[in-house]
Amino acid sequence: MGTVRRAFFMATLDQYSQIVVSMVLIAVLSRLLDSTDIGVAAIGLSIGTIAFTVREFATSEFLIQREELHATDIRTGTTLVFGLSAIIAVGLVLLSPYIASFYNLASLQTFICLVAISGVIDGLVSPHTALLRREIEFGSLTRINVAGAVANAVTALVAAWQGYGFMSLAIAVIAAAAVRAVLTFQAKPEIWMFRPCLVGSRSIFSFGGYKGASSVLDRVYESLPQLVLGRIMPLSAVGIFNRANLVCGLPDKLMLSAAFSVAFPAFAAEVRAKRAIKESYLRMVSYISVLFWPSSLMLAILADPIVNIVLGNGWLPVVPILRILCCATIFSFANILTYPVLVAFGANRDAFTANFVGRGVSTVIICVASFQGLVALALSQFISLPFQMYVSFHYIRRRVHFEWKELLGVLAKSGVVTVMAIAGPLAIVALNGFHFDLSLGETAVCILLAAAGWMAGLIVFRHPLLDELPAILERLFGRWVRKSTAAAE
Known part of the structure; x- marks a missing residue:
């Protein structure tokens, strides 16, 4: 468990660093671009995300799950991932004029072409990243991901400042992909992986068939509201929903994405060692829920001041949508572990079926709700997420x-x-006449009270996370304390 704890810590540090960078990017970019620009960028990025998810049919995660890994497996995986990336990029470029015409946005064509280039660059190093995850080298992955996030943020802000509008985000994804590629090759300079090979490709496609279908369904589920809204409502509505969804997803990125990054390699290692994982699974559920639930509900309570601080006064329509989404999202805590656990057991079909049933039904629900407006779309999450x-x-x-x-x-x-x-x-809100538009001072008091109440709850009810706090504090402050002690001596 020591290796897993360290991996979880590094993955959490990765996500925490990225969330800080993301918050800075969101805060500044929301003041440089209006809701229409954000809406156009959201549509273009959603289309690119869905398209490149298709390469998951030749998923690099095959390299993580396989018990005995041979050089031919790695070469074949690299050949398939990069080949699919190139094919998808060409397809996007060819279809971009028609997509731009569908949304009546001529400039969307150039945006999609730039996103296609970034996808090819990412495809170059996807197998290398999978091998780093297999080896639980989350220190290297943290450096790579944080550097990519910083490159994305700096490029987007400079381009937006120079007046490139929504195109700034397309330029930024290319810069981020290039930085990630360079650092990944530095961490794992395995050029031999690019020697073309198709030996065992049937096994990879067999493994990735369900994964690819599940991933495409996930991306469609996440992106469909924006794509539908972009067609039937003003682009500003897409921008409002995008910002609300983005801010709502901050706890998700910090807590759940870190858990996912570690869960699959960790559970796969447990299964390969033929050990029972019930205790590990329930413990992971307890960690996720006790971190994610308070974070999401605090975001709902403090939606007014957070939107004012992060996005600015021009984004006040985001507040009611954000509050609804944050309350509904507490039901999503369990979903993040479904795929890694089932695939660790080799139950790809079950993983796909679970995803198809859950996301498939939910996609229909949110698609219907999208035609009723933003509030209805947000409220539909109270049906889809519990399901x-x-x-x-x-x-x-x-x-x-x-x-x-x-x-x-x-x-x-x-x-x-x-x-x-x-x-x-909530007591502070009650004293404020049940008005949620709190001042900065009241917001700070709420955060302090929440932290104190959370810690008291861990101690009083002996929550399992309490056992992990010494290890977390040791990783955070142990090195500094040891250096201080050595200097004193």
Whole structure:
């Protein structure tokens, strides 16, 4: 578990660093670009994301899951991923005039072509990244990802400052991809991987078939609201929903993405060693829920001041949408572990079926809701996310044999800690006449009360995360303390 703890710490540091960079980018860019520019960029990036997700049919994660890895496996994986990336890029370039015509935005064509270039660059190093994850080299991955995020932010801000408008984000993704590629080659300079090879490609496509379909469905589910809104409503509505969704996703990026980065390699290693993972799974669920629930609900409570600080006064229409999304998203905590657990067992079909049922039904729900406006779209998450949560647990229990009462026991502790965390901030809101437009001072008090209530909850109810705090503090401050002690001696 020591290696997994260190990996989780490095992955969390990665996500935390990226979230800081993202917040700076969001804050400044929202003041340089208006909601229409953000809406156009959201459409272009969504189209590129969906298209390049198709290469997951030859997923590099095959290299993580395989018990015995040979050079031919690596070469074949590299050949397929890069080849698919090139084909997808050409397809995007050829289709870009028609997509631009569909949205009646001529400049969208150039945007999509730039996104296509970035996808090819990312395809170059995707297998290298998978090997770093297999080896649980999350220190290297953290440096690579943070540098890419900084390159993306700096490029976007400079380009926007120079008046490139929404095109700034397309230029930025190319810069970020180039930086990630250079640093990945530096961390793993394995040029031999690019020698073309197709030996064993059938196995890779067999492994990636369900993964690719699931990934495409995920990206369609995430991007469809923006793509539909861009067709039936003003582009400013797309920008408002994009900003609300982006701010709402900050706890997700910090907590859940870090868990996902570590979960698949960790669970795969446990399964390869033929060890039971029930305790590890339930413990991971407890960690995620006790971190994610208070964060999401605090974001809902402080939506007014956070939008004012992060986005500026010009984005006040984001507040009600953000508050709804944050309250609904507490039901999404379980979904992040479904894929890594099932695939670690080699149950790709179950992983796909769970995703197809959960996301498929939810896609229909949000698509219908999109035609009713932004508020209806946000409220639809109270139907789709609980449904996805149930589906996730249903399929997980086929492989990880826990009882419902065991799960409820884990979640109950996280629930009471969450209540203690938000009790203080809600009291401040009540004293403010139940108005959520808090001042900076009141916001600071709410944050302090939430932190104190959360820590008290961990201690009073002996939450499992409490056992991890010494290790976390050691990693954060141990080196500094040791240096100070050595200097004193």
